[in-house]
Amino acid sequence: MKIVVIGGTGLVGSQVVSNLEEHGHDAVAAAPQTGVNTLTGEGLAEVLEGAQAVVDLSNSPSFAEEDVTSFFRTSTKNLLDAEAEAGVQHHVILSIVGADGIDSGYMRAKLVQEDLVKASGSGWSILRSTQFLEFLASIADTAEADGVVHIAPVRFQPIASADVARFVARTAVGEPLNGTIEIAGPETFGFDEIVRTYLASKDDPREVRADPSATYFGAPLQDGELVPHGEAQLGEVSYEQWRKAQA
Structure with missing residues (x-):
């Protein structure tokens, strides 16, 4: 099965590929550095030839x-149009748990992407993921003010990127869900x-201070926005397993 992975050279995409x-599929990593640009349409027709599924991790x-809204609107439309021409039957995207709750321009842009995929008329699957464990360092850096890291005391259920990649790959080779599932790590923390x-x-x-007014990449947070809203598929990698692997 030929599967094109847009963003296939990135953190999750490279692991998806x-x-x-490893399971015998023809996985093609597509990105600007490989000659495929979803914003301009460059290389899309060529890379999608013969593909049965596309994973969009751009x-x-x-x-x-x-x-970011312009990016997702333009790139998603270009990709869906090219897929229709090529006869691709399954479009998979990775979105974010809390996208419809967190008051953030980025989250609103992800909803634009989701809506375009749902309206495409072809087979689709949306995976909404909680935050990656790999982003803990950047979260701390973004939340720092005067040497103190301000973090909202809410529930948090991060997932290792390796687990995300496994869920994405498994979804890509299956039948289109024509629906949305949530994925998260196996543990919930403060x-x-x-x-x-x-x-x-x-x-x-650095001191980490529990601060109810702290924002999340600039967005205000309510408890429950960083954990699955209902039943979710849980990864296998615990925080300690991930940390030891990083070391």
Whole structure:
């Protein structure tokens, strides 16, 4: 089965490609550096020839709301149009748990992407994931002010990117869901608790302060927005397993 992975050279995409190849599929990593650009349409017709499924893991280089909305609207439309021409039967995207709740321009842009896929008229699957464990460092850096890391004391259920890649690959080779599933890590933490634990494991001396007014990449947070809203498929990699593997 030929599966084109848009963003196939990134953190999750490269692992998706590896997982698919290990199971005997023809997985093609597509990205600007491989001559495929979903914003301009360059290389799409060629790379989609003979493909049965497409996984879209692309992301905007700018997170400003206007930029990221334009990115997802343009790239998704170009990709869906090219897939229709090529006869691709399954379109898979990775979205975000909380996309319809967190007051963020990026989240609103992801909803635009989701809506375009749902309206495409072809087979589709949407996986909404909780935050990746790999982003704990950038979360801490973004939340720092005057040497103190301010984190909202809400529930947090991060997932290892390796688990995300397995879920994405498994979905891509299956029948289209024509629906949305949520995926998350196997453990739930206090958000400030796990950031504090992570920084301590890196011998990072910064104080982590539980702050109900702290934002999440600039967005206000309510408890429940960073964990699945209902039944979810859970990964296998625990925080400690992930941390040891990183070390």
